[in-house]
Amino acid sequence: MLSKTARLWLGLIVGISLMSLASSCTKKPDEDVGETTEAGKTYTAKGNEGTISGVVSYTGTAPEAKKIDTAADPACTSKSPNLTTEEWAVKDGKVANTYVYIKEGTLADGSKVSAYSTWPNMPASATLDQNGCHYKPHVLGVVVNEPITITNSDPTTHNIHFTPKSNPDWNQSQPNGAGALTHKLAHAEVLVPVKCNQHPWMKSYVAVSKHPFFAVTAEDGSFTIKGVPAGKYTVVAWHEGGANGTEKTMEVTVPASGAAKADFSFGGTAMGQPSSLQIMPAIEFPMATMKH
């Protein structure tokens, strides 16, 4: 049996320890970021950020765009009589519609790009238009949770269908004259194929990034990624094709207030692996002959 005073003390001790437990759980969120959460640090611009720029080329003869048969929907035929495939948009050996991004890297202060979730100049909104029975743009880069406004500029019904791996499937019909739809993707993913359930030739790709360091190449194959902190980065150029696209990787160093170059090439064999593999000399293991 505990005396009345002992019970009072016990109650007091339990109360105090509960209070301290509660206060340790109400730390500011940025003080205690575990690996299990997607929240990260906030990067504050230092004024000495640099750029990564380059050109994406095609080595050899690029596959030619093919005419698309749109007869299944006369509204598409009349608006876009000369619709062609967009898998390879190559002009004078330069490749458009290539998504170039920082995959990972280390800032000059030793921190990792992936440790941050908030950067200056995060893009606030993007538009994906269905126009002439194809998507504009063909390749779109957004940040996590950035609202994508989806518009139908055609006199026909489209059915936009995001087919992601790390985000939920999203499938919406958008009839002629319907208002804009909005869609957000909560998880980073390179790249989400988007299709139209009405028009099987319609394809686009949406990349979702945790940071704003990405660009899509223009018609002349060029791209520029701005506001990059000084550091060392793995830069990847992604182009559609096959099940998951093709990636080319390059390591670049961005000096303080400086510019880094990252030129990529697809196609051909010029950028491929060495043609001859070195044969490792056979090593003999005398132990292998030992009896059990």
Ligand SMILES: [Cu+2]
């Ligand atoms: Cu469509």
